Amino acid sequence: MKIIGIVAEYNPFHNGHKYQIDKIKEKYKDSLIVVCMSSTFTQRGNISILNKWDKTKIALNNGIDIVIELPYLYSTQGSDIFAKYSIKLLNELKIDTLCFGSESDNIDDIVNNAKIQVYNKNFDIKVKEYLNDGINYPTALNNALKELNGTTINTPNDLLALSYIKEILKNNYNIELLNIKRTNDYHDILSNDKIISASNIRNKLLNNIDIKKYVPIDTYNILKNKKIDTKYFEYLKYKIISEDTLEKYLDVDEGLNKRIKDSINKSNDIEELIQNIKTKRYTYNKISRMLNHILCSLTKEENKSIKDLEYIRILGFNSKGQKYLNSIKKDISTPILNKYDTNKYKTLNIEKRATNIYSLIYEDINTQEIKNKPIKSTD
Secondary structure: EEEEEEOOOOOOOOOOHHHHHHHHHOOOOOOOEEEEEEEOOOOOOOOOOHHHHHHHHHHHOOOEEEEEEEEEHHHHOOOHHHHHHHHHHHHHHHOOEEEEEOOOOHHHHHHHHHHHHHHHHHHHHHHHHHHHOOOHHHHHHHHHHHEEEEEOOOOHHHHHHHHHHHHHHHHHHOEEEEEEEOOOOOOOOOOOOOOOOHHHHHHHHHOOOOOOOHHOHHHHHHHOOOOOOHHHHHHHHHHHHOOOOOOOEEEOOHHHHHHHHHHHHHOOOOOHHHHHHOOOOOOOOHHHHHHHHHOOEEEEHHHOOOOOOOOOEEEEEEEHHHHHHHHHHHHHOOOEEOOOOOOOHHHHHHHHHHHHHHHHHHHOOOOHHOOOOOOEOOO
């Protein structure tokens, strides 16, 4: 039996995600699928418009066998950290194949570029040289790859795939790759095809456009009457103006404190704030993550104090997934979270704080967060 791993945010779960699952089952009829899933906030610093428990139920209803949580501490960081811990979690659950969507048909190009980053000693030197010129990390990475290999990688899912493959190579994980080419453009927020990006769906929801065509029925039933407006910007603004300094928070580099404080009072929403802070050195996504860390009070010191995975949190499974977990539990080196103990686990304490903020600005899931045991699908 093939054990397939997927890293996902499901913000929200849509027809493209179902397409990926169906393609896996078409290729590997005897397979089990494990998803490592972001919870309250995403890798780009956005709020998840479906809460983690609804996302888990939908995933199980649509062919996933096990859902585990990628903690907030890792799910809201840059692609390398995001990939490091998501792949480590999936490896702990003994996956033998990683499936991901990318913009590229040719996985060999991404693998070759990953090998350059891992094995070519000149790569880091070249990246530092470009960073010293005042450009952002993704651009520096691409310039270094172009100089060393004559190729570039600049689309969101290809960049994530690159980070996943680097982690597999660096740790010598025994994980094969399964690439499924995306059928849509992440940046396209206007398409009306059956499969569109999650950002397109969120944009349609904000503009009161019906999304029934683009998502499975269980996603639609949750979102059809849901207001996805949040109090994100209002609480962030309060947080920024009430702090003497912001440089203690993760990703707030020296010198950004004044720029953020100068920008907050002349910005009317989160998009405007990000654009007012944005520079050649700092990408949109980097700033969005940074602002999320300010909102959720994630400090550099906290991030530095947690050296490795502290636990594996299982959000849900079906009977097939439960049977598999029972068969491997003796071989899993990281503890499986059985008790919601924020004193024992620093990562869980941070997760609880992020959930408190999520509940304050969007949807109250505090009771579920503490009391919910893994969801068991009835298949």
